Amino acid sequence: MEKVRRALNDSPAMRWAVLVLVGFVLSVNYYFYDAFSTLKDLLLKEFNFTNTDYGLFVSFYSIPNTFLLMAVIGGAILDRFGIRRTGFMFVFFMAFGALLTAYGASDYYSAGGPGYGLMASFLPNYSPELKMMLLGRFFFGLGAETSIVVVSKILVKWFKGKNLALAFGLKVGFGRLGTFAALQVSPVVAGGGPNLTTAVWLAAILVLSGLLAFMVYMLLDAKLDKQVALTTPTAAPEKFSFKDLGVILSNRPFIYIVLLCVTFYSAVFPFVSYAPDFFADKFGFTDVQSGRVTSLLPIGTAFFTPLFGFIIDRYGKSATAMILGSLIVLGVHLTFAYTMVSPYIPVIFLGIAFSLVPAAMWPSMVKLVKDSRIGTAYGIMYSVQNLGLWGIPLLAGIILDKTNPGNPLVADYTMTILMFAGLGLVGLLFSLLLKFEDKKKAFGIELPLNKK
Numbered sequence: 001m002e003k004v005r006r007a008l009n010d011s012p013a014m015r016w017a018v019l020v021l022v023g024f025v026l027s028v029n030y031y032f033y034d035a036f037s038t039l040k041d042l043l044l045k046e047f048n049f050t051n052t053d054y055g056l057f058v059s060f061y062s063i064p065n066t067f068l069l070m071a072v073i074g075g076a077i078l079d080r081f082g083i084r085r086t087g088f089m090f091v092f093f094m095a096f097g098a099l100l101t102a103y104g105a106s107d108y109y110s111a112g113g114p115g116y117g118l119m120a121s122f123l124p125n126y127s128p129e130l131k132m133m134l135l136g137r138f139f140f141g142l143g144a145e146t147s148i149v150v151v152s153k154i155l156v157k158w159f160k161g162k163n164l165a166l167a168f169g170l171k172v173g174f175g176r177l178g179t180f181a182a183l184q185v186s187p188v189v190a191g192g193g194p195n196l197t198t199a200v201w202l203a204a205i206l207v208l209s210g211l212l213a214f215m216v217y218m219l220l221d222a223k224l225d226k227q228v229a230l231t232t233p234t235a236a237p238e239k240f241s242f243k244d245l246g247v248i249l250s251n252r253p254f255i256y257i258v259l260l261c262v263t264f265y266s267a268v269f270p271f272v273s274y275a276p277d278f279f280a281d282k283f284g285f286t287d288v289q290s291g292r293v294t295s296l297l298p299i300g301t302a303f304f305t306p307l308f309g310f311i312i313d314r315y316g317k318s319a320t321a322m323i324l325g326s327l328i329v330l331g332v333h334l335t336f337a338y339t340m341v342s343p344y345i346p347v348i349f350l351g352i353a354f355s356l357v358p359a360a361m362w363p364s365m366v367k368l369v370k371d372s373r374i375g376t377a378y379g380i381m382y383s384v385q386n387l388g389l390w391g392i393p394l395l396a397g398i399i400l401d402k403t404n405p406g407n408p409l410v411a412d413y414t415m416t417i418l419m420f421a422g423l424g425l426v427g428l429l430f431s432l433l434l435k436f437e438d439k440k441k442a443f444g445i446e447l448p449l450n451k452k
């Protein structure tokens with residue numbers, strides 16, 4: 001009798017190995033994004049950055065994804081050219097951008113290394129160091145967002161019908177572990193200033209090792225494709241049509257989720273970029289201590305997001321989870337702004353919110369958009385979300401500079417934090433609108449995800 005051929009993705013060990021491999025690529029992506037949060041003060045001292053310069057640096061990540069629509073285009077390239085070619089190109093951009101950023105922060109560059117003269121020749125209000133680091137952050141962002149989409153597609157390829165929701169939850173967990181490591185390790189390596197560039201180089205080299213991990217994955221991917229081609233005829237991909245785009249954009253709950261996505265994430269990711277400095281300034285923590293408090297947020301979410309995902313799969317209540325998460329974000333920021341409550345407590349609550357909303361929000365899309373258009377729907381969500389991830393860090397820096405004239409090393413963050421609270425409030429409004437719309441038109445957002 002002929003033996004039934006087992007494909008690589010039929011082996012649980014192989015699937016989990018793939019998850020760890022691509023999870024690592026995601027971890028180094030998040031590591032680099034957050035590696036600068038605990039270094040903010042040192043960047044201000046070393047390179048004479050203003051708070052606005054720092055905000056500009058954080059926000060440059062999102063420029064290609066928002067203004068050049070790269071999150072949408074990257075998704076389309078992925079559908080057209082496949083995982084290996086697209087993934088390699090975008091993870092390469094990510095590594096290139098990270099290395100360029102580290103080069104911009106290096107002593108070799110500051111001493112007149114290649115490109116220094118060119119960067120010094122225009123926009124004299126911005127230092128050549130800042131300009132090179134901005135260019136690096138731009139390329140890093142260009143690669144990083146699309147590579148998150150690539151990782152999602154890889155998980156669908158290996159896990160569809162085999163614990164996909166859990167794999168997605170763990171994927172977010174890998175990202176959070178990267179943030180956790182960045183907040184813990186970066187300030188220790190920088191050692192209060194003398195090793196600032198080492199901390200930045202370490203982050204860049206980690207991203208480079210992510211590229212190597214992705215190349216290893218490419219070998220497995222090619223092998224799986226060969227096995228699948230032998231047994232299954234490949235379906236022609238559905239052509240993109242603008243009519244479909246119109247259908248997605250006229251879907252009210254989708255619009256509410258997109259608006260919640262931008263407001264909610266803008267109240268969290270940019271806050272993390274400022275949180276260590278905020279804790280240092282308001283509570284007198286050292287860089288290392290404030291990195292540790294902030295790191296409670298990602299480490300908690302690394303465990304809670306898969307757990308909440310599991311609960312929502314079974315029991316539903318996605319819209320309610322989004323309302324609760326938004327309410328917590330609002331409460332946490334008001335606590336930060338107006339009280340001296342130990343930051344450990346609000347950070348833990350923020351961690352709960354940061355697990356509830358993502359666990360409910362991203363999978364809800366399957367209730368609103370047909371499977372073949374999920375990529376486009378996520379692309380739109382990412383682009384709009386990046387508008388917030390671009391504007392809010394910059395706005396936070398501007399508010400800080402305006403409310404702290406003379407750029408003192410210890411800044412008053414009250415107005416900046418109130419701006420984050422305002423985002424929480426608007427997010428709460430969108431989550432309520434989502435629930436009312438769902439109640440009125442029965443989209444099924446509150447139903448368990450495991451029920452079709």
Ligand SMILES: NCCCC[C@H](NC(=O)[C@@H](N)CCCCN)C(=O)O
Nearest residue numbers: 029030033152172175269358362382
């Ligand atoms: N299936 C979608 C998962 C998205 C996870 C989400 N990440 C993002 O929204 C990114 N577009 C932005 C990441 C910026 C910081 N690294 C998350 O919750 O992390």
